[in-house]
Amino acid sequence: MELPLVNMSTCELRSIIRFFTAKNETEVNIHRNLVSVYGEGCMSIQMVRRWRSWFLEGWQNVHDDERSGRPVTATDNAAVAAVRNVVMVWKKPEESAPKKVKVTISAGKVMAIVFWDCKGVLLADYLPPNTTVNAARYCEVLTKLRAAIKRKRPGLLSQKVLLVHDNACPHAARTTQTLLENFKWEIFTHPPYSPELAPSDFHLFPALKLHLEGKHFANDDEVQAEANHWLRRQDTAWYNSGIKKLLQRYQKCLDRNGDYVEKVRDRLVRTDSLVVAVKQQGVLKKTVGEGQVDSSCWPEGGRCPEADQAGLTTALWKWTPEQVSRIVFKNRECPLLTPILTGLSVYLGIMRCLREAVRLKRPERWQNNDWILHVGNARPHTVHVVLQFLAKHSTIQIPHPPYSPDLAPNDFFLYPKLKINLKGRKFDNVDMIQAESKATLRNLSKGDFISCFDNWKKRWNGCIEAGGAYFEKY
DSSP, rough: OOOOOOOOOOOHHHHHHHHHHHOOOOHHHHHHHHHHHOTTTTOOOHHHHHHHHHHHOOOOSOOOOOOSSSSSOTTTTHHHHHHHHHHHHHTTTTOOOOOOOOOOOOOOOOOOOEEESSSSEEEHHHHHETTOOHHHHHHHHHHHHHHHHHHHHSTTTOOEEEOOOOOOHHHSHHHHHHHHHHTOOOEEOTTTGGGOOIIIIIIIIHHHHHHTTTTOOOSHHHHHHHHHHHHHOOHHHHHHHHHHHHHHHHHHHHHHOOOOOOOOSSSSOTTBBBBBBBBBTOHHHHHHHHOOOOOOGHHHHHOOSSSSHHHHHHHHHHHHHHHHHHHHHHHHTTTTTHHHHHHHHHHHHHHHHHHHHHHOOOOOHHHHHHEEEOOOOOOHHHSSSHHHHHHTOOOOOOOOTTTOOOGGGGIIIIHHHHHHHTOOOOOOHHHHHHHHHHHHHHHHHHHHHHHHHHHHHHHHHHHHTTTTOOOOOO
């Protein structure tokens, strides 16, 4: 048997990994070949797996990038000699061992699932350490909730149970939906990315965290006992006020046509630079800041529902793209309108540019309208103006599940390739970054995009087979 080679460089090992990666070898086979030639300590299988994944993503360099910074002085000869002397002193048999610093236990985390109504808490369930909430665990909690409702609210199960929870993956999984159908419970629809509409997020948990802040507990049981004691101590009026806040927040959301706002003020904005005169019929007359508002461009003959920013935003979401564009061009310098109109005009401009690009680069699909748009469900993608613009031009959209970057081709294919190419590099300005990004995109082959869409289909099939449950690896 030949002896393993002992003189090897890191770049040599990386080149071999790149060679076997090009031959579609697995990381296990690559590591086995390296060990058979260079010995057990040449490279770990975790490092082989990491470099193989980088090469599959398009990385070609096997050398370490040059890095600038402070020179390493912690391992020079003087420092090594000083440490060796200290260690040797500790090892003298006639002296006692040095005192060690006592290691303190870091703060732990307790995850709670709390269900409550206008009268108080129905169920507070705590997860065991090192566990997470999946569909099976959530179904167990719902079964406990049903028993708690039967015990604490007699007669409610025979009437009607309205469950309010967000659209996280365990809540939207097929097994969870089937269980709720069997319970004959009604689900209150929750908009995606809307913690401001979740009562536990804006009412219960902030108050509970404020109560526990600064306190020390010896174990998880003490934390749970203190949390349960605080939940029982709150009266019915406190829980009822949280439900009333939910109704108020939903009403504001409906009034603004689904637009996200952190704070909604119930008064007109009044500053030294803002002069607004509104007649009874709601016509915007004077100037806003230093920009002259042309009231003739407002829909419905110059009538505006309200003169504050909230009212303007509510009106804009209901207007057509042509009306929005007309206001953007005529009131571009208006301080009150600029932050509202900028987001709308930018995304609508992107949609127009996309349609023009499809017309120029995919003429056969443009002629037959044989193309589908896939975007996430962020607010700019789902507002009324954008949806009306897409419907007007007969653009078909694929619905995107909330909280699912694993189903977005840009997130799992395109952006990682851009980042790996830009990683560790320095640019003088934004133009250089844009130029390098465009070059990277142009270097992607047709086969890369075909592979991406095949992977996209597999991920969708995996999501369907899992009943909508979240999973990290495919």
